[in-house]
Amino acid sequence: MNKIKTILPIVAVLILLNGCVTYYPQVVDLPLITEKGDIRIDAGAFLIPDIKGTKIDSENKSLLSNVGIHATFTAGITDLLAVQTYASVDLLLRCHIQGALGLYNRFENNTVIEMYSGLGYGNRISSLSNNRTNVDLDDYCLTFAQLNFGKTNFGSKHIDCGLGVKGGYLFTNIPTYYSLATIYKKDGWLIEPTVFIRFGGSRAKFNMKINYMWTNTIVDEYYYPVNVSFGVNFHAGKKSTTNKK
8 A cells, every 4th residue: 555655656757757759669560571561460568668877756766657559561562562650658648659651672582671661650649737727739740761771480380570660850849938948958869779589489479679769859868768569469471371380
């Protein structure tokens, strides 16, 4: 009971101080599409640890983290072109969605290289109460390109693994009357490397992703550079492809 009484005020403070939309690295699937008709559906949960520490409560830093859920859908629509959509929502009801078009190529030994380019958007509806409720939209937009490289379906566990590097430019829109308008320094660049591994059967696999972010736009006390996710990845491609090792 005492632990609950300690945690609840911390959660309340987090919700108040993090109500505005802050961009953090997104755990988008690195699908490694291999051919036309190849489909990847990826879903799971993520954790954003406060590894830098915030100014909210340094003595309880280990409690100051955020969690959420995510899903990615990717499909090869030609022998060269793929489409991808992604959505996530965290404990503070901050949402991120993005869409991208990509080019891909599979080389010998099931090595794959992909290049995606697209747009992302994030928002949260914040209610401000002063004897009445005003609903305001604070949001951001992201233009990005991402290069993925990896290997699919090797070993008895049908292992996929690889690396992705995302680069983009973040455009922010925080109402100036918010006391937290200073969470962003300015519009600016970001770079996100991602590593992942998947293992399991030829169709369904468990996966883990780790993202890191560098950016010049978010001030230190709202800068969460790491995102770790665990989930399940389902491959709806052709049977001949999924059985290759």
